[in-house]
Amino acid sequence: MAPPRTRTTDRLQLRLMREDIVQLDAAANARGLKRTEWLVMLLRRRLHATSPPPRGDRVMIAQSWRELNRIGINLNQAVHALHAATMVDSRLDLAREAARVASFRDEVADQLRVLGRALKGDMAYWDTADE
Structure with a gap:
């Protein structure tokens, strides 16, 4: 809050x-x-x-955070589906696909952290070279 x-x-x-x-x-x-x-x-x-981003940026950042969060949830569901698809006759390389999805999930998590810091006012724009 x-x-x-x-x-x-x-x-x-x-x-x-x-x-x-x-x-x-x-x-x-x-x-x-x-x-x-x-x-x-x-x-x-x-x-x-600290310095909060301008109002317009806060709205855009919050929307991006929500969208990335939804993508992360979908990726997590995809990982669960990959694990469920471990049938013997499956031609899917589960290890490779699971690694790809996990990589996407990690990237989304990283971006969510960056957006979270921006929403809290971690704005490098306001920093100066002498810091």
Whole structure:
């Protein structure tokens, strides 16, 4: 469950050069964010080592996670079916097929972990080279 949103109470004002504003706006637009949202996410990442992905990305990541999870479930069912197909007259190379399905299952599990970290705010985009 996500923590409840807290209301921001303090205001910060910055003065930047025009070129910096142009680059800031380009970076924010590239992420689908407003200027202030981009700056807040950057600051939170640097100060707290976490930053949630933008709303649109969270929706896309969550949908991808659900789809990968379903694929993983289907692969698990396929492995069980392969084990059930151990009849003597079967021409299926069960060991090879089971290894392939297990490899797919492991890949799905890896991708689910990556998406899970992204949903929790592990966004390398916000990291800088000096870390």
